[in-house]
Amino acid sequence: MAFPSLPPHCGSVISVVDMHTGGEPLRIILNGFPEIQGNTILAKRRYMKEHLDHLRKLLMFEPRGHKDMYGALLVPSELAEADIGVLFLHNEGYSTMCGHAVIALGRFAVDYGLVKEPTSPEMQINIHCPCGLVKAFTEYSNGKTGAVRFHSVPAFAFATDICVSVAGYGSVTVDISYGGALYAFVSASKFGLDVNNSKTQDLVDAATAVSKAVKSQVDRSPTGSGVTARVALQYHKGLIGLNQTRSFQSGVTRSVFTGRAIEETTCGVFKAVVVEVKGHAHYSGVATFTQESDDALSGGFLLR
Numbered sequence: 001m002a003f004p005s006l007p008p009h010c011g012s013v014i015s016v017v018d019m020h021t022g023g024e025p026l027r028i029i030l031n032g033f034p035e036i037q038g039n040t041i042l043a044k045r046r047y048m049k050e051h052l053d054h055l056r057k058l059l060m061f062e063p064r065g066h067k068d069m070y071g072a073l074l075v076p077s078e079l080a081e082a083d084i085g086v087l088f089l090h091n092e093g094y095s096t097m098c099g100h101a102v103i104a105l106g107r108f109a110v111d112y113g114l115v116k117e118p119t120s121p122e123m124q125i126n127i128h129c130p131c132g133l134v135k136a137f138t139e140y141s142n143g144k145t146g147a148v149r150f151h152s153v154p155a156f157a158f159a160t161d162i163c164v165s166v167a168g169y170g171s172v173t174v175d176i177s178y179g180g181a182l183y184a185f186v187s188a189s190k191f192g193l194d195v196n197n198s199k200t201q202d203l204v205d206a207a208t209a210v211s212k213a214v215k216s217q218v219d220r221s222p223t224g225s226g227v228t229a230r231v232a233l234q235y236h237k238g239l240i241g242l243n244q245t246r247s248f249q250s251g252v253t254r255s256v257f258t259g260r261a262i263e264e265t266t267c268g269v270f271k272a273v274v275v276e277v278k279g280h281a282h283y284s285g286v287a288t289f290t291q292e293s294d295d296a297l298s299g300g301f302l303l304r
């Protein structure tokens, strides 16, 4: 059936491009947003949180999104070497780093002409994230973008063998490591679980319990910043050397990221490493979202 004309729309209209990286969604905002004020990326993040949080909920929550939706809002950066700046959005707020988003943005920036004439076999894109400058390298040949690798901000083991009390599970030993965001690592076997074979909900329940004690989460993809933090932790423990590539598979989607420590560095008082993470992102859609003034649910809601 052919529709002769579009129905009338009123209220705000926001256009997005949807991608996913190993199954983890990313909604990139194309237009329809007001200007984000602030002289630095962190000031812009605060401005968005204080003045435009309703737009995060509009795009991340149902009926347009869902609890696990992620978003990227491109903003100008104050760093001369940055090609683009980005704020990351999700169901709870604004993260400092999002590796799966960086992988998707590596393609998007080239495909949407946000950076100068692409070069083959790879194009470097400097992405200013709230955690700092992240260098993405996008494969490019015959006019097509491919896999993306990125170099993290310095990553380091923050604390190891920390005992935390986890509701319902008792005392659990965790390692805490930074990969642009802080992660707590705990062996699934301590919960009688296996990341490849256990039910996702059981893993989520265990991670949520640990999260309540030390803050963490379970992801569809292997998690870019999580892989970064994990490689830094393994390097710190002497389990891997420089340039030793490890593969990390999502127990949920089976998608794979690779990670390796490529260089020693420091971050304040911590011995740190620059970690390279590589993965694939794909486009999944283009959408224009609208909001009607008489829709009581138009601001977004979450059912779980």
Ligand SMILES: O=C(O)[C@H]1NCC[C@@H]1O
Residues within 6 Å of the ligand: 024, 070, 095, 097, 098, 099, 100, 101, 219, 221, 222, 223, 224, 225, 226
């Ligand atoms: O890849 C990442 O780093 C992100 N994925 C969802 C949670 C993390 O921020």
